Amino acid sequence: MSTLISPVINPVEPFLRDDRMPHIWCPGCGIGTTVNCFARALIESKIDLNSLAIVSGIGCTGRVAGYVKLDSFHTTHGRAIPFATGLKLANPKLNVVVYSGDGDLSAIGGNHLIHAARRNIDLKVICVNNLIYAMTGGQTAPTTPDHAITSTSPYGTFEPAFNLPHLVEASGAVYVARWTTFHVRQLARSISEAFQKKGFSFIEVISPCPTLYQRRNKLGDGLDTMKYYKEKSKTKNGAPTSEVGLTMSGEIIVGKFVDRDRPDYSELLKAQMQASLGDRYVDYETCATEYGDGGCAEDSCH
Amino acid sequence: MKADPHGVLTGTHFMDGDHACCEGALAAGARFASGYPITPSTEVVERFAQRVPTVGGSFIQMEDELAASITLQGAVWGGAKAFTVTSGPGFSLMMEHIGYAAMTETPCVFVDVQRGGPSTGLPTLPAQSDMMQARWGSHGDYEIIALCPNSPQECFDLTIKAFNLAEEFRVPVMFMMDEVVGHMTEKVVIPPADEIEVTPRKHTRKSVDEFLPYATNGDQVPEMAHAGEGYRFHVTGLTHDERGYPNMTPATQQKLVNRLLSKVRNAADRIALYEEEATADADVVVVSYGITSRVAQRAIDMARDRGLKVGKLRLITVWPFPENKIRALAARTKAFVVPELNLGQMVREVERASGGKARTIHVPHAGGSVHRPEDILAAIQEAVR
Numbered sequence: 001m002s003t004l005i006s007p008v009i010n011p012v013e014p015f016l017r018d019d020r021m022p023h024i025w026c027p028g029c030g031i032g033t034t035v036n037c038f039a040r041a042l043i044e045s046k047i048d049l050n051s052l053a054i055v056s057g058i059g060c061t062g063r064v065a066g067y068v069k070l071d072s073f074h075t076t077h078g079r080a081i082p083f084a085t086g087l088k089l090a091n092p093k094l095n096v097v098v099y100s101g102d103g104d105l106s107a108i109g110g111n112h113l114i115h116a117a118r119r120n121i122d123l124k125v126i127c128v129n130n131l132i133y134a135m136t137g138g139q140t141a142p143t144t145p146d147h148a149i150t151s152t153s154p155y156g157t158f159e160p161a162f163n164l165p166h167l168v169e170a171s172g173a174v175y176v177a178r179w180t181t182f183h184v185r186q187l188a189r190s191i192s193e194a195f196q197k198k199g200f201s202f203i204e205v206i207s208p209c210p211t212l213y214q215r216r217n218k219l220g221d222g223l224d225t226m227k228y229y230k231e232k233s234k235t236k237n238g239a240p241t242s243e244v245g246l247t248m249s250g251e252i253i254v255g256k257f258v259d260r261d262r263p264d265y266s267e268l269l270k271a272q273m274q275a276s277l278g279d280r281y282v283d284y285e286t287c288a289t290e291y292g293d294g295g296c297a298e299d300s301c302h
Numbered sequence: 303m304k305a306d307p308h309g310v311l312t313g314t315h316f317m318d319g320d321h322a323c324c325e326g327a328l329a330a331g332a333r334f335a336s337g338y339p340i341t342p343s344t345e346v347v348e349r350f351a352q353r354v355p356t357v358g359g360s361f362i363q364m365e366d367e368l369a370a371s372i373t374l375q376g377a378v379w380g381g382a383k384a385f386t387v388t389s390g391p392g393f394s395l396m397m398e399h400i401g402y403a404a405m406t407e408t409p410c411v412f413v414d415v416q417r418g419g420p421s422t423g424l425p426t427l428p429a430q431s432d433m434m435q436a437r438w439g440s441h442g443d444y445e446i447i448a449l450c451p452n453s454p455q456e457c458f459d460l461t462i463k464a465f466n467l468a469e470e471f472r473v474p475v476m477f478m479m480d481e482v483v484g485h486m487t488e489k490v491v492i493p494p495a496d497e498i499e500v501t502p503r504k505h506t507r508k509s510v511d512e513f514l515p516y517a518t519n520g521d522q523v524p525e526m527a528h529a530g531e532g533y534r535f536h537v538t539g540l541t542h543d544e545r546g547y548p549n550m551t552p553a554t555q556q557k558l559v560n561r562l563l564s565k566v567r568n569a570a571d572r573i574a575l576y577e578e579e580a581t582a583d584a585d586v587v588v589v590s591y592g593i594t595s596r597v598a599q600r601a602i603d604m605a606r607d608r609g610l611k612v613g614k615l616r617l618i619t620v621w622p623f624p625e626n627k628i629r630a631l632a633a634r635t636k637a638f639v640v641p642e643l644n645l646g647q648m649v650r651e652v653e654r655a656s657g658g659k660a661r662t663i664h665v666p667h668a669g670g671s672v673h674r675p676e677d678i679l680a681a682i683q684e685a686v687r
Contacts, residue, residue: 289383
């Protein structure tokens with residue numbers, strides 16, 4: 001005996017590589033929630049999925065690239081942004097998303113983060129900030145708030161943490177927002193908005209790591225963290241980013257902090273070359289190599 | 303297929319090796335480079351930065367060599383032929399991404415204009431002391447190809463070869479120049495585009511449903527797709543299966559890594575380029591590469607003037623090491639003389655390949671200048687004694 005039930009298709013399913021499930025993330029982890037918001041933003045913004053590439057670094061969030069059904073690149077630790085830079089410059093028609101964690105983007109990859117923002121390369125960076133190195137077992141990150149216990153700060157951290165929105169705004173990002181994994185609708189909307197922007201966009205998502213951060217700091221489980229996010233988050237669109245630094249259990253300022261326009265790298269490049277070289281400048285649509293008689297199945301790549 | 307004429311500066315030029323390398327890259331179809339300034343290599347990308355906007359392509363100066371060595375790989379997956387250029391300390395920083403290119407089978411070229419080391423060493427003076435690093439510098443088991451030019455003309459010709467080999471085998475190719483070859487100015491003849499063979503990307507013709515990014519069809523080199531073409535494929539530096547999906551099991555690791563090695567090793571004899579002269583009845587064969595081969599030539603001429611039977615083997619392909627060639631020569635010569643601008647690198651390969659059948663005499667030099675021909679001559683004389 002069996003009962004036929006019409007399956008309820010989750011709208012996010014077509015965006016996922018179901019042959020890669022189950023994923024590696026722990027119960028209560030917020031990364032899956034952010035992926036859900038990302039997929040909903042793709043639906044909302046009607047982006048052509050065949051022109052969208054996603055690049056991740058290393059770490060728990062670094063695994064996102066492997067789970068989404070897009071052209072996806074799981075690169076080396078800290079180097080998602082420079083890889084994405086090459087991808088975007090070689091094929092400017094691509095929408096390129098960098099999806100990675102706080103340690104990957106702001107510690108080992110910190111130099112690339114600030115320089116990509118300075119250049120205003122047209123990349124959408126989604127930074128899942130769980131305040132810790134999770135994949136490797138819960139070590140201190142540049143984002144770990146004061147006094148938190150980690151496996152490499154067993155007596156509590158004492159180094160001041162990075163305020164990432166402040167860092168990237170100062171470096172030149174045109175769009176900067178922060179949400180928590182409690183703010184799913186706002187997060188999805190921010191990702192959609194970033195797709196409308198040309199230039200370096202940065203969305204920080206505060207996300208729980210119940211296994212390594214919350215547990216070690218006696219902050220409860222995933223649900224307790226959602227309650228904390230709900231109670232202590234305060235939406236302040238346009239808040240000065242210098243005032244949005246995080247503490248272990250204090251207020252979390254969320255919102256869209258920066259939304260401004262300045263020419264992106266490609267525009268600046270073209271303008272400079274045209275001014276200097278005039279007719280000698282060959283504006284390229286793609287750096288792509290020819291394939292000889294090998295050919296490619298898609299007409300669009302010739 | 304033939305070279306795209308837009309990139310080919312046909313004519314007879316008086317040009318240094320760094321610039322000739324850049325022209326070779328353009329002729330080979332490179333339309334993207336990412337770099338970071340470092341002596342004595344910077345002239346390659348300086349020229350590329352000047353030339354590529356008039357050809358249709360892009361150069362970006364990155365914030366460090368870690369970035370430069372992965373930015374180019376992003377460009378390759380975006381469809382470009384791409385390269386980076388560096389020297390000693392920068393080459394050290396690029397090692398992780400040479401491994402990434404090997405693991406993800408990203409066809410690309412790394413140019414290393416060698417200078418004296420270790421560390422900051424001799425920024426403006428020559429060495430050949432990165433030869434082992436080029437082969438072994440990144441962690442894990444992998445294979446690369448490395449070529450070693452000895453003139454500006456070869457900097458042009460062999461850079462094209464480097465790109466062609468990168469495309470054919472889907473490996474990072476190391477182009478191992480040195481400060482003298484890079485800064486030496488000589489005649490460089492650039493032929494018409496229709497006389498330059500370039501290897502196209504091994505792009506798949508399969509449909510989206512049929513395509514598996516790391517499946518091979520007998521020849522061990524998978525077909526490639528680019529981002530934005532609708533294939534929606536995955537690339538990872540993790541051990542992966544034919545779908546490109548992470549699969550961290552001993553069985554998948556063994557299958558993948560063995561293939562990464564054997565696709566190059568099985569073709570080693572075909573990849574091996576060398577210049578051989580008078581080895582048939584030689585008592586001693588001088589084995590050299592790069593700038594040292596030109597000093598060795600002088601020493602060989604001096605020895606022949608003294609009536610000695612000296613053969614010459616100049617290695618152009620240094621990796622995979624042409625061990626079958628050395629083994630064959632070892633069976634009929636008394637000794638090898640191996641001068642190089644380091645304190646013992648490729649000589650170990652010569653010794654290994656000769657398997658004790660011929661004596662191996664090293665002529666070391668710590669770098670900073672080239673050898674004196676007399677020092678190589680003395681080794682030849684010792685070898686025949």
